[in-house]
Every structure is written in C-alpha cells, then in structure tokens.
Amino acid sequence: MLIIIIIHTLGHFSAFQKSSLFLDIANWLTSQEVSLFLTCITFLGFLYQLYSRRINFAGIVGFIALLMIFLGFIIQGSISLVTLSTFIIGVLFIVIELFIVGAILGIIGLLLVTFSLITMGDNLSMMLFNVIVAMILTVIEWVILVKFFKKRISLFDQVVLKDSTSKESGYTSHNDNTYLVGQNATTLTDLRPSGIIVLDNQRIDAVSEGSFIMKDTAVKIIEVEGTRVVVREQNSK
Incomplete structure (x- = not known):
C-alpha cells in the first residue's frame, strides 16, 4: 500500500x-x-x-x-x-x-x-x-x-534518573552516624590507630585521633565523617 x-x-x-x-x-x-x-x-x-x-x-x-x-x-x-x-x-x-x-x-x-x-x-x-x-x-x-x-x-x-541525591533531599549513601558525636564508648580492641569500640552493646569501627589507645579504655566520639568515626581518650586533653 x-x-x-x-x-x-x-x-x-x-x-x-x-x-x-x-x-x-x-x-x-x-x-x-x-x-x-x-x-x-x-x-x-x-x-x-x-x-x-x-x-x-x-x-x-x-x-x-x-x-x-x-x-x-x-x-x-x-x-x-x-x-x-x-x-x-x-x-x-x-x-x-x-x-x-x-x-x-x-x-x-x-x-x-x-x-x-x-x-x-x-x-x-x-x-x-x-x-x-x-x-x-x-x-x-x-x-x-x-x-x-x-x-x-x-x-x-x-530513562535517566534525575532524582536528587543530595543530603537535603534525604538521600544518603550510608548510615547517618552523626548522632554518635559526643557520646562515650569503650575500646574493644587496641586502636593502632584503627580498631573497634563498643557503644550500647554496638560494635563500631573507629580510629583514634592519632595516638595509640589500649583496649578497655574509655573514649569519646569527637567526629563522624561518613563511615569514619574518630575517638579521643577521655582523660587526654
């Protein structure tokens, strides 16, 4: 036709x-x-x-x-x-x-x-x-x-995803752990400078501020950036 x-x-x-x-x-x-x-x-x-x-x-x-x-x-x-x-x-x-x-x-x-x-x-x-x-x-x-x-x-x-992936739009690529800042925890392992701390029976990967910290030491969480948790020994200045 x-x-x-x-x-x-x-x-x-x-x-x-x-x-x-x-x-x-x-x-x-x-x-x-x-x-x-x-x-x-x-x-x-x-x-x-x-x-x-x-x-x-x-x-x-x-x-x-x-x-x-x-x-x-x-x-x-x-x-x-x-x-x-x-x-x-x-x-x-x-x-x-x-x-x-x-x-x-x-x-x-x-x-x-x-x-x-x-x-x-x-x-x-x-x-x-x-x-x-x-x-x-x-x-x-x-x-x-x-x-x-x-x-x-x-x-x-x-076909292209245009949804915003910004934090303001509620999108995070990992768990938001910023609420941990200021809380006290205990080292489960030595921090050389990385290791594991315990907070409310929850194991958390952490790093010290730079110095060596022995296990069973009281520490304070001073910074959280993404999945990186930084701690400081409580009796240190």
Whole structure:
C-alpha cells in the first residue's frame, strides 16, 4: 500500500515538469548553493529540536527545509522510488523512537534519512558534500549546546534518573552516624590507630585521633565523617 501511494504521488508531481515555473523553482532548490543551505538548516534545526522539550521554531524550519529539498528533486523527476521509500521509512523509525525507550530504531532512522539525502538527484558528490558540511556544522552546534548552554536531550529524561541525591533531599549513601558525636564508648580492641569500640552493646569501627589507645579504655566520639568515626581518650586533653 505504501509503495502504491508513493508511485501515485510521484505521478502527480511529474505533471509539474511541464511547467517552466515549477522547473525553475525546482532547479533553484536543487542548486549547489541552495541545497547546501537547506541541508545545513535541516541538520541544525533537527539537532536543536532534540534538545527541546516541545516542538519549536528551529524544528519546524528544519522540517520545512527538508521538505523543500525533496519537493525540488521530486518536481525535477530526479528522485528515485528507493530514495523516497528510504526517507519515509527512516522518518517512521524516528517517530516510533519517540514512543519507545531505546536508541536502535532512532539511529537506524537517522541513517536512512541521511542516506536518502545523499542519494537524491543525479549528483551524488554534491549531495555527499552537502551532508558532510552539514554534519560538521551540527557537531559545532552540539558542542555549543552541551558545553556552553548545558543542554540535555529531553528524550533521555525518560530513562535517566534525575532524582536528587543530595543530603537535603534525604538521600544518603550510608548510615547517618552523626548522632554518635559526643557520646562515650569503650575500646574493644587496641586502636593502632584503627580498631573497634563498643557503644550500647554496638560494635563500631573507629580510629583514634592519632595516638595509640589500649583496649578497655574509655573514649569519646569527637567526629563522624561518613563511615569514619574518630575517638579521643577521655582523660587526654
């Protein structure tokens, strides 16, 4: 069914070839300078759209530029059925990617769309040059968006954990033992300077403030940093 629709569409556009006005417009759209400009706008607009949470002006302009390229080659009659089919399948894959977590279909879709751009028309070297220039500019745009504007692809928010892991948000990577500061305990082993102390029948790994402390010595917990518990002998100053 899709192939029949494509063939029917190409048949309608072939009628435009009889009009010199449409041919002039098509020749202008597919010229080296204009096609290069439209290809760059397409790539730059689509990349910026990836970093937006909703459809924006850049994405719309990029889509219009891509549509103008295809219309130019279709009116010229220099676009093959394979190229047009590849483009449509690639776009479908990209659309499906928006609703399915994963990157395989999206990557395949982008590759198919890029391939269809390169194979449009009869001048393969010109279109390949256009795509290479557009990709170079896209890389520059990506660096600017990520490095300077700290942009992130909003689509990845569906699979990337964004919950805050700060202490203020209630997240701790270990047990919070800060309540131990100021309490008295007894060394169960010698602290050389690390060892074990006992507090309310609870064994706790601890280190001395720096000096050697014998076992069965009364100590005071003076600092807790993460899992590190620092003690001082009670009769020391």
